[in-house]
């Protein structure tokens with residue numbers, strides 16, 4: 001079998017190798033059921049057990065009480081951009097949005113289709129290079145919620161703290177979910193596409209606090225009403241994705257949970273940022289106070305060198321380092337399952353590339 005290379009993809013991203021091996025060992029027959037997990041009813045005992053196990057691991061990792069509901073939905077984080085306001089932006093009311101990147105902008109755009117969605121702060125004028133300072137936010141104390149994107153996958157910026165506001169928080173945590181502990185107080189809803197830190201594409205995890213759920217609008221289309229999916233399977237869930245997520249969550253618990261992975265993530269990111277900072281050849285694009293631990297974005301002196309860097313890195317077994325097409329440059333995504341050796345290998349490659357091209 002060909003060797004696995006180091007994978008810095010922004011998403012779908014790298015998964016723990018042990019999880020992939022376990023999945024391979026459970027195909028084509030899962031446990032003693034005589035068939036694979038892909039071919040049985042989502043109402044069967046094996047699926048029910050693994051979905052319950054995934055929920056209980058999530059509760060354990062995040063320290064969530066019974067006042068939180070956990071949903072495994074489809075449609076990606078992008079559907080949440082619309083589903084959140086559809087449920088929680090009341091007629092005649094308004095919601096606040098902190099726009100810190102392209103995904104946050106898309107979330108705001110969808111909310112405008114529903115009602116009055118105000119931009120309380122935006123980093124667009126500064127090319128989304130940092131998170132706008134809390135003191136500059138223009139908040140509405142009567143907002144139904146404040147929506148923010150905890151990590152900006154494309155521009156490599158990240159909130160360092162949970163925003164301190166008086167209204168319920170709604171968070172798109174797609175690209176830093178489970179990368180460290182979250183203080184759950186203050187949140188009404190958190191959503192995340194699984195395909196960065198949690199599993200393969202195909203499932204979106206939505207956490208909703210019960211008290212927040214009761215505030216939702218009436219008369220919603222069945223599939224888009226969060227209430228439809230609480231405590232029951234209304235339709236077929238993304239079985240394979242949930243099955244893989246369950247394994248990734250157990251892997252994370254085995255590593256020591258969210259504090260342990262946070263320490264590892266901080267170490268990986270610090271190493272790479274310091275390699276960028278000590279060089280005058282590489283230039284980080286995010287302002288140091290807003291730097292993401294998940295997506296490290298940087299530039300080289302010119303685009304021709306960036307192209308060569310990406311091609312030569314791939315030839316050296318360092319995959320998917322191309323920045324997002326809207327941002328250019330290099331982006332190294334260091335999700336939970338990205339091993340520290342991958343970061344070390346990238347730093348060695350960067351030093352050698354600078355020596356020969358600088």
Ligand SMILES: Cc1ncc(COP(=O)(O)O)c(C=O)c1O
Pocket residue numbers: 011075076077078079103149151152153154172173174175193
């Ligand atoms: C922060 C963030 N939000 C939303 C999305 C969109 O997710 P999906 O493709 O699951 O709709 C992405 C995708 O990369 C993302 O990084």
